[in-house]
Amino acid sequence: MSGIQMALLGAAGTPLSISISPASPMTNTRVGNGSLTSSTATGTGAGGTGGYTYAWTYVSGDSYTINSPSSAATTFTTSLIVGIPKSGVYRCTVTDSSSATANATITVNMEAT
Numbered sequence: 001m002s003g004i005q006m007a008l009l010g011a012a013g014t015p016l017s018i019s020i021s022p023a024s025p026m027t028n029t030r031v032g033n034g035s036l037t038s039s040t041a042t043g044t045g046a047g048g049t050g051g052y053t054y055a056w057t058y059v060s061g062d063s064y065t066i067n068s069p070s071s072a073a074t075t076f077t078t079s080l081i082v083g084i085p086k087s088g089v090y091r092c093t094v095t096d097s098s099s100a101t102a103n104a105t106i107t108v109n110m111e112a113t
Helices: none
Strands: 006-009 015-021 026-030 034-037 041-047 053-061 076-080 086-095 101-112
Touching: 015 086, 015 101, 026 034, 034 101, 041 053, 041 086, 041 101, 076 086, 076 101
Parallel strands: 026 101
Antiparallel strands: 006 015, 015 041, 034 076, 053 086, 086 101
16 A cells, blocks of 8 residues: 555454555746646545545645545645746545544645746
């Protein structure tokens, strides 16, 4: 598995875990000033009790728009100025049908050259 992984016990004693791909950090660049949408980050839940839901949230650093905050896969969008790189940390939380949760984070770097 790639990305950061954390496991918590689900209701039936089966570990619920999540991984994020690609591995952190995810770096995206564009030429010139303007808006940039990142490549896709995907959270994948495993274990626990099936029927997963996902929630992407801002943790720290530069704040981007989270384009699909309640999907397993999302992209991030921000405006950039050449020479001023941005870096933000985002968390994906997976919740199973027994309300157990697991979290993983990814650092998203954005830069205009």
